Amino acid sequence: MTDVDDAGGTRRVKVITDDSHALIARLAAGDRAALRELYDRHGAELATFVVRYTSDRGEIEEIVQDTMLAAWNGSGRFVGRSSVRSWLFGIARRRAADIHRRRRPELADAALDTLSDPAPGPEAWALAQAGEDELLTAMERLSPMHREVLELVFVHHFAYAEVAETLDIPLGTVKSRLNHARKALRAHVRSDAR
Amino acid sequence: MIPPHDTSTDDNVGDLLPALINGTLDAETAMQVRSHLDRCAACREELAEWEAIATATRAYTARQEITAPALDRLWAGIEPGTLGRPGNGALSHPAQARAAVRQGITDPSQNDPARQSWRTSMSTTTIPTSRPRFAFPAWTRHLHGISTALLIAVILALAVAAWGLSGIGGNGGGDEPNGNFAVVPGSPVAESTSVYLPEPLTVEDAPWIAAITAAECDAEPMSNHDYAEAKHTDPGPLERSYDIVGPADSADAEAAVAVLRAHQACTDAGMRAEDRSYYTSAGLFNLNVADANPDTWSDYKKTRMEIGRQWSAWANEQGIYPLVLITGVETESGVSPSNAHWEWRYNPDNSVMLADGRMMLFGQGAYWAEDPQIQEYGFAPDPNATLVAFILREVDGQWLIDEQDIPICFGDCDWKTAATPTVHTRD
Numbered sequence: 112m113t114d115v116d117d118a119g120g121t122r123r124v125k126v127i128t129d130d131s132h133a134l135i136a137r138l139a140a141g142d143r144a145a146l147r148e149l150y151d152r153h154g155a156e157l158a159t160f161v162v163r164y165t166s167d168r169g170e171i172e173e174i175v176q177d178t179m180l181a182a183w184n185g186s187g188r189f190v191g192r193s194s195v196r197s198w199l200f201g202i203a204r205r206r207a208a209d210i211h212r213r214r215r216p217e218l219a220d221a222a223l224d225t226l227s228d229p230a231p232g233p234e235a236w237a238l239a240q241a242g243e244d245e246l247l248t249a250m251e252r253l254s255p256m257h258r259e260v261l262e263l264v265f266v267h268h269f270a271y272a273e274v275a276e277t278l279d280i281p282l283g284t285v286k287s288r289l290n291h292a293r294k295a296l297r298a299h300v301r302s303d304a305r
Numbered sequence: 306m307i308p309p310h311d312t313s314t315d316d317n318v319g320d321l322l323p324a325l326i327n328g329t330l331d332a333e334t335a336m337q338v339r340s341h342l343d344r345c346a347a348c349r350e351e352l353a354e355w356e357a358i359a360t361a362t363r364a365y366t367a368r369q370e371i372t373a374p375a376l377d378r379l380w381a382g383i384e385p386g387t388l389g390r391p392g393n394g395a396l397s398h399p400a401q402a403r404a405a406v407r408q409g410i411t412d413p414s415q416n417d418p419a420r421q422s423w424r425t426s427m428s429t430t431t432i433p434t435s436r437p438r439f440a441f442p443a444w445t446r447h448l449h450g451i452s453t454a455l456l457i458a459v460i461l462a463l464a465v466a467a468w469g470l471s472g473i474g475g476n477g478g479g480d481e482p483n484g485n486f487a488v489v490p491g492s493p494v495a496e497s498t499s500v501y502l503p504e505p506l507t508v509e510d511a512p513w514i515a516a517i518t519a520a521e522c523d524a525e526p527m528s529n530h531d532y533a534e535a536k537h538t539d540p541g542p543l544e545r546s547y548d549i550v551g552p553a554d555s556a557d558a559e560a561a562v563a564v565l566r567a568h569q570a571c572t573d574a575g576m577r578a579e580d581r582s583y584y585t586s587a588g589l590f591n592l593n594v595a596d597a598n599p600d601t602w603s604d605y606k607k608t609r610m611e612i613g614r615q616w617s618a619w620a621n622e623q624g625i626y627p628l629v630l631i632t633g634v635e636t637e638s639g640v641s642p643s644n645a646h647w648e649w650r651y652n653p654d655n656s657v658m659l660a661d662g663r664m665m666l667f668g669q670g671a672y673w674a675e676d677p678q679i680q681e682y683g684f685a686p687d688p689n690a691t692l693v694a695f696i697l698r699e700v701d702g703q704w705l706i707d708e709q710d711i712p713i714c715f716g717d718c719d720w721k722t723a724a725t726p727t728v729h730t731r732d
Binding site for chain 2: 239265286292
């Protein structure tokens with residue numbers, strides 16, 4: 112696995128040996144230390160990921176704990192068709208979505224995906240030139256679905272295939288969703304500038 | 306291969322730019338993209354835009370990061386005393402696991418009002434919260450061997466349930482897992498199991514279904530013939546009570562599921578192809594029945610057999626056997642536009658909470674229609690009615706069959722009492 116990090120303006124690329132599947136095998140064999148290792152590797156990013164679904168600290172903890180327990184219980188059936196990360200994120204997301212659904216059902220993802228481009232036109236400069244505050248405000252106004260795909264790609268460094276597995280959407284939809292997110296951001300930045 | 310471009314953003318390159326930024330492109334593709342960027346001013350602008358988005362996304366997320374102390378507390382809720390054997394072994398009792406998890410959390414919001422509300426709702430129904438009387442369904446007269454196994458199962462069920470209940474009542478956090486399914490009185494769908502099926506199944510996972518022949522179905526004790534007789538018969542009042550067989554050993558479970566499989570696979574049972582997702586509840590084991598050929602009965606029936614097989618395997622893996630179902634303890638009815646009565650008979654004692662918050666409800670689906678044409682496809686709510694398992698999810702306090710949005714009512718339902726019942730259709 113390749114991980115990318117920005118540090119002091121210098122891009123640092125580190126290559127991590129992907130032994131995640133071996134870790135899951137240890138989990139399935141009942142190795143509690145493996146669960147701790149899994150948690151150390153993914154707990155923080157899972158929690159960070161889950162924050163986007165709920166601000167309730169108790170719910171965040173419940174979701175991450177449920178996810179780890181589900182990984183423990185389900186490790187024997189993990190056959191490695193997906194990456195460990197997208198498997199865990201997928202579990203967490205479904206758990207979070209369920210809690211979220213109880214409170215406020217949202218427009219279905221599919222429906223959101225078909226929304227027309229809010230601001231067509233070659234206005235890449237608008238985002239590139241926007242200030243940090245402007246962009247953060249625009250991020251706030253972005254739909255949860257669009258923030259989700261951006262976070263998976265730019266915060267958690269998921270490959271498109273992993274995003275597709277986590278969100279349970281086709282690969283093409285990952286790309287289109289990214290583009291919809293970008294266009295929506297453009298629209299928000301532009302409307303703020305008016 | 307990425308074509309050279311000088312003046313405008315290439316769509317293919319545009320799609321790859323976020324992956325270039327996050328470092329997930331393979332080396333060769335990344336090199337091609339960079340080479341293309343050297344020649345494409347529009348692409349460089351787009352890259353700058355994506356970089357701004359990446360920076361904004363990270364900054365936005367950084368404001369919400371979880372602190373290290375919070376992570377420590379979170380782990381504390383996972384580890385101590387919550388884990389049984391993973392994978393193919395017996396689970397720790399999930400109720401114990403969850404109780405221990407909750408011990409590590411001090412936030413009172415964890416009491417989860419949503420769950421409390423449906424528990425309260427269910428406790429006010431007429432459904433007995435104690436185990437009902439055990440009685441064998443009429444169809445077991447065909448199956449003397451199975452009946453014996455079921456009798457053993459009942460005895461085991463009582464013993465195990467009594468043991469399991471005594472274990473749940475106290476503080477389960479420090480206990481060793483018992484690995485058995487048990488039912489919590491008064492809280493029928495409490496976390497009696499907490500199971501997540503992480504890997505979606507597809508028809509490709511089960512090539513054996515192609516080997517099933519019609520002759521095999523004909524040899525089953527409950528054939529289409531039984532249904533042919535039952536199809537146009539008024540089912541009469543719903544007064545049968547089959548009750549739970551409950552926990553049993555593997556042999557009992559296999560025997561029971563063999564009956565279930567024969568039952569599901571070898572009767573037409575009014576299963577119109579377009580109903581398939583409903584009766585298999587779409588979400589059950591994530592097996593998408595539409596993957597089978599929807600135009601042929603055989604594939605459909607074989608797929609349902611596979612569901613039965615998976616169900617058996619799953620129950621064995623978990624050490625729980627919620628197999629030979631129930632029913633008769635409560636009846637709910639709705640009215641569809643075709644004047645057909647939909648009936649679901651269920652016993653929530655046979656429900657399990659899934660780790661993702663949904664609920665799996667095992668029950669008996671029954672369909673009765675006044676319209677003769679629909680009768681032709683319908684099946685009577687008799688003992689031979691197809692056994693079903695629903696995956697339910699809760700939306701605003703109501704449990705719906707997942708993906709179908711068909712409500713299941715546990716308490717006072719408007720369509721039981723309203724002058725104009727709410728009409729729920731499958732479309």
